[in-house]
Amino acid sequence: MKNHRYCVIMAGGIGTRFWPMSRQSCPKQFLDILDTGRSFIRHTFDRFAKIIPIENFIVVTNKRYKSLVLEHIPELKEEQVLCEPIGRNTAPCIAYAAYTLKRRDPKAEMIVTPSDHLILNEEEFIRVVESSLEFVEYRNALMTIGIQPTRPETGYGYIQKSNAEEICKVKCFTEKPNREMAEVFLESGEFLWNSGIFIWKVGDIISAIEKHLPEHASLFSSIEGDLGTENEAKSIERVFSACRTISIDYGVMERADNVYVHNGNFGWSDVGTWGSVYQHGKKDRYANALSSDRINVYDTRNSLITVPKEKIAVVSGLKDYIVVDTADVLLICPMSDEQSIKSFIEDVKFSSGDKHI
Amino acid sequence: MKNHRYCVIMAGGIGTRFWPMSRQSCPKQFLDILDTGRSFIRHTFDRFAKIIPIENFIVVTNKRYKSLVLEHIPELKEEQVLCEPIGRNTAPCIAYAAYTLKRRDPKAEMIVTPSDHLILNEEEFIRVVESSLEFVEYRNALMTIGIQPTRPETGYGYIQKSNAEEICKVKCFTEKPNREMAEVFLESGEFLWNSGIFIWKVGDIISAIEKHLPEHASLFSSIEGDLGTENEAKSIERVFSACRTISIDYGVMERADNVYVHNGNFGWSDVGTWGSVYQHGKKDRYANALSSDRINVYDTRNSLITVPKEKIAVVSGLKDYIVVDTADVLLICPMSDEQSIKSFIEDVKFSSGDKHI
Numbered sequence: 001m002k003n004h005r006y007c008v009i010m011a012g013g014i015g016t017r018f019w020p021m022s023r024q025s026c027p028k029q030f031l032d033i034l035d036t037g038r039s040f041i042r043h044t045f046d047r048f049a050k051i052i053p054i055e056n057f058i059v060v061t062n063k064r065y066k067s068l069v070l071e072h073i074p075e076l077k078e079e080q081v082l083c084e085p086i087g088r089n090t091a092p093c094i095a096y097a098a099y100t101l102k103r104r105d106p107k108a109e110m111i112v113t114p115s116d117h118l119i120l121n122e123e124e125f126i127r128v129v130e131s132s133l134e135f136v137e138y139r140n141a142l143m144t145i146g147i148q149p150t151r152p153e154t155g156y157g158y159i160q161k162s163n164a165e166e167i168c169k170v171k172c173f174t175e176k177p178n179r180e181m182a183e184v185f186l187e188s189g190e191f192l193w194n195s196g197i198f199i200w201k202v203g204d205i206i207s208a209i210e211k212h213l214p215e216h217a218s219l220f221s222s223i224e225g226d227l228g229t230e231n232e233a234k235s236i237e238r239v240f241s242a243c244r245t246i247s248i249d250y251g252v253m254e255r256a257d258n259v260y261v262h263n264g265n266f267g268w269s270d271v272g273t274w275g276s277v278y279q280h281g282k283k284d285r286y287a288n289a290l291s292s293d294r295i296n297v298y299d300t301r302n303s304l305i306t307v308p309k310e311k312i313a314v315v316s317g318l319k320d321y322i323v324v325d326t327a328d329v330l331l332i333c334p335m336s337d338e339q340s341i342k343s344f345i346e347d348v349k350f351s352s353g354d355k356h357i
Numbered sequence: 358m359k360n361h362r363y364c365v366i367m368a369g370g371i372g373t374r375f376w377p378m379s380r381q382s383c384p385k386q387f388l389d390i391l392d393t394g395r396s397f398i399r400h401t402f403d404r405f406a407k408i409i410p411i412e413n414f415i416v417v418t419n420k421r422y423k424s425l426v427l428e429h430i431p432e433l434k435e436e437q438v439l440c441e442p443i444g445r446n447t448a449p450c451i452a453y454a455a456y457t458l459k460r461r462d463p464k465a466e467m468i469v470t471p472s473d474h475l476i477l478n479e480e481e482f483i484r485v486v487e488s489s490l491e492f493v494e495y496r497n498a499l500m501t502i503g504i505q506p507t508r509p510e511t512g513y514g515y516i517q518k519s520n521a522e523e524i525c526k527v528k529c530f531t532e533k534p535n536r537e538m539a540e541v542f543l544e545s546g547e548f549l550w551n552s553g554i555f556i557w558k559v560g561d562i563i564s565a566i567e568k569h570l571p572e573h574a575s576l577f578s579s580i581e582g583d584l585g586t587e588n589e590a591k592s593i594e595r596v597f598s599a600c601r602t603i604s605i606d607y608g609v610m611e612r613a614d615n616v617y618v619h620n621g622n623f624g625w626s627d628v629g630t631w632g633s634v635y636q637h638g639k640k641d642r643y644a645n646a647l648s649s650d651r652i653n654v655y656d657t658r659n660s661l662i663t664v665p666k667e668k669i670a671v672v673s674g675l676k677d678y679i680v681v682d683t684a685d686v687l688l689i690c691p692m693s694d695e696q697s698i699k700s701f702i703e704d705v706k707f708s709s710g711d712k713h714i
Contacts, residue, residue: 020669296704298690298697307687312377312709314701316690321674325687330664332680332689333655333673340655344671347653352669 003056004107005133006202007048008097011041011061011069011115012087017273017338019345020329021306029115030068033277033306035291040116040271045073047122048111051130058082058100059115060093079228085237090196091216091251092243095209096236099220100227101202108202109133112248117195118280120267128264132199135167135260142208143199144170144253146192146261147268152182155272157194157249159261170259173249192261194249195268205252212255219243274322274338278304304335360413361464362490363559364405365454368398368418368426368472369444374630374695376702377686378663386472387425390634390663392648397473397628402430404479405468408487415439415457416472417450436585442594447553448573448608449600452566453593456577457584458559465559466490469605474552475637477624485621489556492524492617499565500556501527501610503549503618504625509539512629514551514606516618527616530606549618551606552625561615569612576600631679631695635661661692 015028022028029041038046045057054075061069063083070076082096094112101108111129119125132143146159160171173194177185185191198205210217219242223235253259269276281289281304288297291306298316307313307325315323322338324331333340372385379385386398395403402414411432418426420440427433439453451469458465468486476482489500503516517528530551534542542548567574576599580592610616626633638646638661645654648663655673664670664682672680679695681688690697 020671294709296701296708298694298701311685311687312705313687314377314690314705315687316694316697316701317678318689323687323689325682328668330668330670330672330680330682330687332675333671337655337673340673344653344655344673348669348671351653352651 002105003053004105005052005109005111006056006058006101006105007052007111007113008094008101009041009044009048009057009059009113009115010090010093011059011065012084012093013114013116014062014087015116016342016345018277019341020326020331021324026068027065028271030065030072033271034118034280035282039072040118041069042072043119044113044115044117045075047119047125048113048129049075050122051126052111055080058097060084060097062087083233083236085233085240088240088243088245090248091209091213091246092240094198094205094248095213095216095220098202098205098209099224102206103224103227106203109137110198110200110202110205112198112200114196114270116271118267118269118271122266124266125264125268128262128266129197129199132167132262135262136200136204140204140207140258141200142204142253142256142259143167144259144261145195145197145199145264147195148263148265149186149191149193152179152186153193154179154182156270158182158185158191159194160190161192161261161263165263167260167262170253170261173254192263193268195264196249196270198248198253199262204258208252208256208258213246213251216243216246216251274304274324274341275335278322278335302335359462360410361462362409362466362468363413363415363458363462364409364468364470365451365458366398366401366405366414366416366470366472367447367450368416368422369441369450370471370473371419371444372473373699373702375634376698377683377688378681383425384422385628387422387429390628391475391637392639396429397475398426399429400476401470401472401474402432404476404482405470405486407479408483409468412437415454417441417454419444440590440593442590442597445597445600445602447605448566448570448603449597451555451562451605452570452573452577455559455562455566456581459563460581460584463560466494467555467557467559467562469555469557471553471627473628475624475626475628479623481623482621482625485619485623486554486556489524489619492619493557493561497561497564497615498557499561499610499613499616500524501616501618502552502554502556502621504552505620505622506543506548506550509536509543510550511536511539513627515539515542515548516551517547518549518618518620522620524617524619527610527618530611549620550625552621553606553627555605555610556619562609565609565613565615570603570608573600573603573608631661631681631698632692635659635679635692659692 011029015022018028030039032039059069060082066081069081136143158174162169162171219239226232226235278289287302289304295305295313300318303318303321305323320335368386372379375385387396389396416426417439423438426438493500515531519526519528576596583589583592635646644659646661652662652670657675660675660678662680677692
């Protein structure tokens with residue numbers, strides 16, 4: 001019997017927040033920042049490989065990361081890696097995967113997932129995903145997985161539920177709130193974190209794109225015949241140049257009226273900041289997260305220190321700091337500065353004249 | 358006319374205080390910590406080469422640094438580099454050079470100098486050295502160069518003058534004082550810093566060694582005939598194993614009654630600590646001494662930051678810190694911790710099991 005379930009892994013991000021460990025040449029999804037023995041993308045693949053056959057995976061990435069993807073997931077065939085010529089946010093990425101899948105299997109059910117998140121309870125996660133797959137199978141429903149919040153986080157978008165059921169209609173999506181608002185959200189019990197994981201049938205998402213992003217739909221449908229042929233790369237190049245940058249949340253999910261959310265509770269983090277790496281990392285007795293036992297600390301507390309494996313480090317007198325040392329960049333900054341890392345990179349690009357830091 | 362003036366450069370030190378930049382494999386004298394374009398030993402050679410013929414230089418070093426010496430001063434012939442099998446402090450080092458010179462030129466006048474000091478006013482320095490050479494030429498005098506102190510430094514030994522003449526007899530040598538004592542020394546105007554630079558005739562220092570360090574004298578005189586022959590290395594090996602570790606200050610200068618000091622004032626520092634490197638380095642407008650313009654600092658003051666030439670660094674929120682990054686070691690510590698560096702190294706040796714850090 002044909003398996004109609006597919007997993008689309010979005011892996012095109014450049015991820016500057018983990019600079020200098022993540023770089024344009026090797027972004028976060030290919031790193032093992034938490035020192036688990038596997039990269040984020042490999043974890044993502046392994047997690048879904050429990051329920052999705054290998055041939056039903058698709059990875060969408062920037063063309064420059066194609067070989068990295070195949071290196072981290074050698075099980076994939078080359079044609080399972082779709083290459084974006086330029087990043088246009090998630091809507092074009094998902095459209096590319098959806099139109100590709102539609103040709104191959106019009107009955108496809110798609111899971112769409114970021115490639116760089118942390119999930120602690122995989123068993124519960126799989127249960128939620130399978131229950132969502134069952135839910136959308138016979139309904140025209142766009143499912144998003146929401147996460148039961150545990151703190152007034154200001155770094156995530158939120159989804160307001162319409163009732164207390166495990167799966168329910170979405171009332172509305174909200175942007176990242178300020179601290180005060182985040183506390184209200186948490187107390188109300190009506191809001192979930194937006195995980196960026198989606199589940200739907202390929203026909204349903206294409207209908208939604210046609211309705212809410214007609215320009216994108218017409219661009220992709222105009223080249224449908226080229227997908228899977230030798231013309232694909234050229235046509236995709238043209239479509240991506242022409243199409244607007246827009247997220248699937250803003251372009252489709254916030255506008256559609258058939259959007260559901262599955263209330264998940266399986267230990268999730270987008271590991272989006274050094275602070276969250278610190279939070280999830282192993283700590284010594286002074287609450288330091290150290291990347292190796294070649295790091296000697298004195299009078300140092302609550303700090304994240306990461307150096308190359310063979311390197312020796314001696315660190316004295318730091319409290320609440322981030323120290324990340326790589327072969328060609330050293331970063332030392334207070335944990336509270338981590339939002340400034342983007343501007344640090346801009347300064348470095350400017351002063352070094354190198355755009356590919 | 359034969360030139361009887363010789364320069365003996367002592368270059369055997371291992372220098373752990375500049376760890377991790379100085380290492381057993383490349384100690385301070387071979388580094389250009391102040392980023393001047395030349396190593397300390399090269400500066401030392403160039404300084405004296407203005408008044409001493411190249412063939413009248415002798416460098417005494419540990420045998421493992423012989424090739425480094427010849428690399429930094431390619432003008433030298435191999436036989437001008439005397440190799441110590443093990444470090445025994447300055448008295449055996451100077452005895453080795455003195456007995457070697459005596460064979461070659463019994464009328465030799467010797468300048469003995471460390472290889473890793475900073476001298477800012479070279480012209481005045483040379484004037485002082487030449488005037489000392491003239492002073493000792495027709496006197497049995499052991500001359501040491503003292504430095505007019507400019508602050509109550511606790512890191513140096515002091516020399517008490519017997520009067521206010523530029524050259525005068527030494528009243529006494531003192532060990533490194535505590536802060537209170539150093540302030541008294543400074544106010545009295547009677548004390549000079551001990552620079553470790555000496556000037557004397559070879560016959561006079563050998564007489565002094567015979568008198569005050571008879572054991573050492575008898576060891577070295579017993580192998581005089583082997584110096585300059587194929588037996589030299591083997592005999593020196595035996596002598597160094599047998600002879601006591603002792604400094605020339607403690608062993609000879611403090612005991613002899615023909616010791617003079619030349620009051621020098623030419624901008625001198627032994628650059629013995631990261632603090633003194635900081636002091637002598639170029640600063641940015643926030644008083645940071647940065648090793649390259651690839652270091653971007655934010656909210657950082659009074660700090661010394663040194664990274665490999667091609668490396669980018671971003672440093673935020675440090676005040677009065679030392680950051681030294683090398684290929685295989687990273688050190689971050691408060692400037693006030695610099696006396697702890699020796700113990701940091703011991704810990705690293707212990708935890709890494711590597712004795713040659």
